[in-house]
Amino acid sequence: MILLDAGTTYAKILDTETNERTVKRVSDLEKTFKADVGTGHNINRFAKHSINEIIALANAGKSLIEDGSFTLLDVGSRDAKYVVFENGNFIHSDWNTECGAFTGQAIEILGNYLNIDYSKVEPQKEFITATCGLLGMGHVFDFVASGVEPEIAAARLIKGVCISMYRFAKKPKKIHLTGGLVENRLFVESMPCETVILDRFALLEGVKEYALNKANS
Amino acid sequence: MENGNNENKNYNPMQDMVLTRHGFVNGKEQSFLKNPKDKPFIGIIGIPPREVMEELISRSAIILSLDMYKVDRLITEPTDNILPKAYCAQIKRIIANILSVTDYWNEDVMDSVLVGRNPISEIIIEDSEICRCNEMGFVADFIENELKIKLRRVKNNDLEKKGDFICKSGIPLDEKFGKIAGYFYRDMEKKKPFRPEYVQPKCAFWGTPPWGDFSIANYFPDETHVYGWTRCVENLTPGDLKLELEFDPDIPTVFFSQSFCPKAGLASYLASKHPRGMFIDMDIGITRSTVAKLTAFLQLNKVI
Numbered sequence: 001m002i003l004l005d006a007g008t009t010y011a012k013i014l015d016t017e018t019n020e021r022t023v024k025r026v027s028d029l030e031k032t033f034k035a036d037v038g039t040g041h042n043i044n045r046f047a048k049h050s051i052n053e054i055i056a057l058a059n060a061g062k063s064l065i066e067d068g069s070f071t072l073l074d075v076g077s078r079d080a081k082y083v084v085f086e087n088g089n090f091i092h093s094d095w096n097t098e099c100g101a102f103t104g105q106a107i108e109i110l111g112n113y114l115n116i117d118y119s120k121v122e123p124q125k126e127f128i129t130a131t132c133g134l135l136g137m138g139h140v141f142d143f144v145a146s147g148v149e150p151e152i153a154a155a156r157l158i159k160g161v162c163i164s165m166y167r168f169a170k171k172p173k174k175i176h177l178t179g180g181l182v183e184n185r186l187f188v189e190s191m192p193c194e195t196v197i198l199d200r201f202a203l204l205e206g207v208k209e210y211a212l213n214k215a216n217s
Numbered sequence: 218m219e220n221g222n223n224e225n226k227n228y229n230p231m232q233d234m235v236l237t238r239h240g241f242v243n244g245k246e247q248s249f250l251k252n253p254k255d256k257p258f259i260g261i262i263g264i265p266p267r268e269v270m271e272e273l274i275s276r277s278a279i280i281l282s283l284d285m286y287k288v289d290r291l292i293t294e295p296t297d298n299i300l301p302k303a304y305c306a307q308i309k310r311i312i313a314n315i316l317s318v319t320d321y322w323n324e325d326v327m328d329s330v331l332v333g334r335n336p337i338s339e340i341i342i343e344d345s346e347i348c349r350c351n352e353m354g355f356v357a358d359f360i361e362n363e364l365k366i367k368l369r370r371v372k373n374n375d376l377e378k379k380g381d382f383i384c385k386s387g388i389p390l391d392e393k394f395g396k397i398a399g400y401f402y403r404d405m406e407k408k409k410p411f412r413p414e415y416v417q418p419k420c421a422f423w424g425t426p427p428w429g430d431f432s433i434a435n436y437f438p439d440e441t442h443v444y445g446w447t448r449c450v451e452n453l454t455p456g457d458l459k460l461e462l463e464f465d466p467d468i469p470t471v472f473f474s475q476s477f478c479p480k481a482g483l484a485s486y487l488a489s490k491h492p493r494g495m496f497i498d499m500d501i502g503i504t505r506s507t508v509a510k511l512t513a514f515l516q517l518n519k520v521i
Contacts, residue, residue, distance in 0.1 A: 054513030090517040094495065095510040
């Protein structure tokens with residue numbers, strides 16, 4: 001069975017027969033590609049069946065996290081979403097559905113533009129707050145113009161993103177993180193609370209749970 | 218469950234209907250609106266107080282709700298040069314409705330059901346901030362400054378409670394919105410009140426009616442109780458802030474507001490206080506992301 005998480009920018013693919021995992025740009029998926037089941041912003045173009053992203057995230061959390069009480073936050077290219085469970089029971093979820101530009105895509109564009117290797121930048125205490133990625137990037141360019149090193153200015157923006165995500169998830173003591181930004185060391189180390197990293201394929205575990213349940217029902 | 222962009226979900230029973238003092242009417246029934254020569258033809262915005270409504274009824278006025286007129290056709294084009302793009306869809310609708318029933322808008326883009334009508338003779342606006350929003354003052358100023366039409370500004374301080382039978386019944390949520398709007402007129406005309414049976418709730422909807430897209434109601438089960446300003450309207454106390462603040466902490470509750478509405482702050486705040494609350498806002502038309510967020514919330518709370 002081929003499972004797909006088709007996000008705004010990247011597609012994560014899991015072949016359940018071989019356990020092979022692939023990441024590629026959504027724009028590089030062949031138009032004829034059809035996964036068996038999937039989730040994500042672009043899923044209706046590339047899968048026979050789709051599952052709601054928050055349901056996939058909730059399934060993933062229950063499957064991958066041993067403790068029945070957890071906050072699982074998915075920070076993607078365009079948006080962010082989280083689920084909270086206590087003692088195995090669903091408590092809360094949210095999804096910044098419309099203005100999530102202050103996440104992965106803004107960070108990636110900024111890094112490419114300023115030629116920054118985020119793995120070599122130290123987290124900053126100071127941070128930039130802004131209501132969206134475009135405004136945040138504007139602040140970064142202002143800092144750079146005033147003499148701040150581009151790496152430092154970008155790291156302040158990332159710290160701001162992390163604080164925004166932490167508040168969005170209702171300030172838990174510990175956050176389980178998934179989504180493309182878990183591969184950005186600076187982002188992970190800038191989070192203002194304890195973090196546990198799940199890889200960016202976590203949503204596909206939730207999709208797999210759904211597919212197995214459907215097959216058994 | 219699969220993503221829910223099901224076309225059937227977009228069905229709106231109030232489509233193409235007009236809210237009048239005779240309830241929602243459609244098709245041929247609208248003809249009575251066309252030529253009310255011997256009766257005053259009055260537009261109302263918001264919920265005027267009982268005293269004002271009783272006066273209108275004693276004059277046998279034809280009353281047209283400019284909030285709800287053409288409920289499913291949010292045509293905002295006439296407002297493009299008046300209002301900013303990022304602005305409350307309901308205020309846009311009210312302004313568009315005013316333009317369509319007065320002589321201000323001359324181009325035939327509104328497809329008005331009132332073709333051949335006598336022009337509306339007076340608009341009564343309930344513009345107290347507590348009942349609705351402070352933008353009602355702007356709407357009143359707009360009418361006063363731009364239209365040659367009699368305007369009456371009124372405040373609704375009614376506190377006599379009429380109950381919340383519809384809000385706590387098992388009829389479908391979209392019908393609840395329609396019945397509550399109709400109940401307002403029903404009560405004024407001393408008709409037998411509509412009192413459907415109480416149903417045990419599975420979840421709740423808090424907020425104003427979802428003016429931007431009533432199809433959001435179709436994602437909720439029939440056993441949805443209604444709170445917030447909509448409940449205040451059924452109770453005929455639209456300015457009862459204490460009642461508006463109430464919610465049931467024991468049932469999952471969706472706190473809704475129109476995007477760019479000042480009530481969004483209240484909805485978001487109450488959602489943060491509710492043990493199983495979620496805040497949703499919506500502009501014109503429900504988005505796929507909002508549907509997914511809503512249906513996930515209802516599924517994970519085992520409501521649907």
